Amino acid sequence: MRIEKAERLKKLPPYLFAKIDKAKREAQNEGRDIIDLGVGDPDQPTPSHIVDKLHQAAGEPANQHYALDQGMRDLRVAIASWYRKRFNVELDADKEILPLIGSKEGLAHLPLALINPNDVVLIPEPCYPPYRSATIFAGGRPKYLPLLEEKGFLPQLDKINFRILAKAKLLFLNYPNNPTAAVAESDFFARAVKFARKNKILIAQDAAYSEITFDNYTAPSILQIKGAKDLAVEFHSLSKTYNMTGWRVGWVCGNRDIIAHLTQLKSNIDSGIFQAIQVAAICALNTGPKHLDSLRKLYQDRRDVLCAGLNSLGWKVDKPRATFYVWARLPKKYSDSIKFARLLLDKANVIATPGVGFGPSGNNYIRFALTVPRERLEQASAKIKEII
Numbered sequence: 001m002r003i004e005k006a007e008r009l010k011k012l013p014p015y016l017f018a019k020i021d022k023a024k025r026e027a028q029n030e031g032r033d034i035i036d037l038g039v040g041d042p043d044q045p046t047p048s049h050i051v052d053k054l055h056q057a058a059g060e061p062a063n064q065h066y067a068l069d070q071g072m073r074d075l076r077v078a079i080a081s082w083y084r085k086r087f088n089v090e091l092d093a094d095k096e097i098l099p100l101i102g103s104k105e106g107l108a109h110l111p112l113a114l115i116n117p118n119d120v121v122l123i124p125e126p127c128y129p130p131y132r133s134a135t136i137f138a139g140g141r142p143k144y145l146p147l148l149e150e151k152g153f154l155p156q157l158d159k160i161n162f163r164i165l166a167k168a169k170l171l172f173l174n175y176p177n178n179p180t181a182a183v184a185e186s187d188f189f190a191r192a193v194k195f196a197r198k199n200k201i202l203i204a205q206d207a208a209y210s211e212i213t214f215d216n217y218t219a220p221s222i223l224q225i226k227g228a229k230d231l232a233v234e235f236h237s238l239s240k241t242y243n244m245t246g247w248r249v250g251w252v253c254g255n256r257d258i259i260a261h262l263t264q265l266k267s268n269i270d271s272g273i274f275q276a277i278q279v280a281a282i283c284a285l286n287t288g289p290k291h292l293d294s295l296r297k298l299y300q301d302r303r304d305v306l307c308a309g310l311n312s313l314g315w316k317v318d319k320p321r322a323t324f325y326v327w328a329r330l331p332k333k334y335s336d337s338i339k340f341a342r343l344l345l346d347k348a349n350v351i352a353t354p355g356v357g358f359g360p361s362g363n364n365y366i367r368f369a370l371t372v373p374r375e376r377l378e379q380a381s382a383k384i385k386e387i388i
């Protein structure tokens with residue numbers, strides 16, 4: 001019997017990262033020393049005080065049951081307190097915060113809670129792929145907003161056709177941005193909130209990299225904009241901030257109706273986050289400033305090494321002010337990001353992600369992740385020299 005997949009799955013583009021992974025394994029099986037700057041998964045360990053907390057909490061029988069759908073109150077209170085300190089924004093721990101099984105989980109479920117068939121969802125591209133797949137799963141219609149370098153990789157909201165606007169229900173934003181590493185200042189968030197209010201559109205701002213910032217840049221929150229809570233939510237994650245990608249914990253906060261709808265949806269799908277992980281998440285949020293200071297220094301140093309290396313080859317790349325990615329326009333003689341990534345692997349033993357994997361406007365770019373030691377980044381640019 002041939003088992004067909006559902007139409008909604010057939011509508012998705014092929015998952016590029018699976019292909020890259022396969023190519024990487026093949027190269028490694030040939031015994032080649034591959035420098036993997038592909039996936040954005042921190043190489044550093046979770047700080048040990050957080051791991052210790054998990055050990056202890058996992059052994060407590062009270063933490064071994066089904067968790068509450070809306071998360072432990074102590075965790076929501078810890079998130080509210082972190083938000084107050086970090087952004088000077090007040091959040092109601094009972095109504096305006098929802099812990100998530102990683103922010104990807106919440107981002108992927110959000111359209112199912114808000115979108116009706118044929119509602120338009122505004123999705124900047126290149127982008128983190130779940131915005132698009134989640135929209136398709138919910139039966140929504142993606143309207144892609146190209147992010148252009150000359151516009152600072154910010155979507156041009158005033159260029160959207162009025163017929164599209166009339167059907168648009170949700171706008172995804174992601175700053176600091178993956179994959180472009182662009183940042184948004186408060187004035188952009190203020191314009192986005194004004195635009196959304198005027199056109200009756202909700203905003204989901206993904207702030208997964210809000211703490212991975214350099215050169216004394218501090219990322220704003222969209223919830224700092226007056227009236228943002230009327231229509232916006234912001235997604236946060238412990239994954240990048242505390243090297244906890246495998247733990248699966250994050251949260252969404254902001255508009256209480258959106259939070260309530262997502263909570264209802266999720267209560268039909270999952271049964272909360274393992275409580276021991278929630279206890280460890282509280283511990284993570286109470287981590288002192290030293291951890292982030294050194295994490296930022298680490299990535300900033302790697303950024304400087306890779307950018308200096310590539311620039312010394314005559315490949316002009318800008319230093320990002322946030323995230324652990326370098327988003328580089330392809331060298332002049334290349335125009336196809338998949339072909340270029342293939343060449344990088346075949347000729348330089350370097351894995352990087354072709355920009356087109358994040359959307360058509362990314363096809364002239366390649367994304368390097370700074371998730372390897374600086375020596376490897378030095379080696380990478382030395383090897384890349386061969387193909388520039």
Ligand SMILES: *Cc1c(COP(=O)(O)O)cnc(C)c1O
Pocket residue numbers: 040101102103104105128174177178206208236237238239240245248249250
């Ligand atoms: C890594 C990442 C996330 C999500 O991480 P979780 O591990 O699911 O919390 C969300 N958005 C972007 C843009 C990311 O790069």
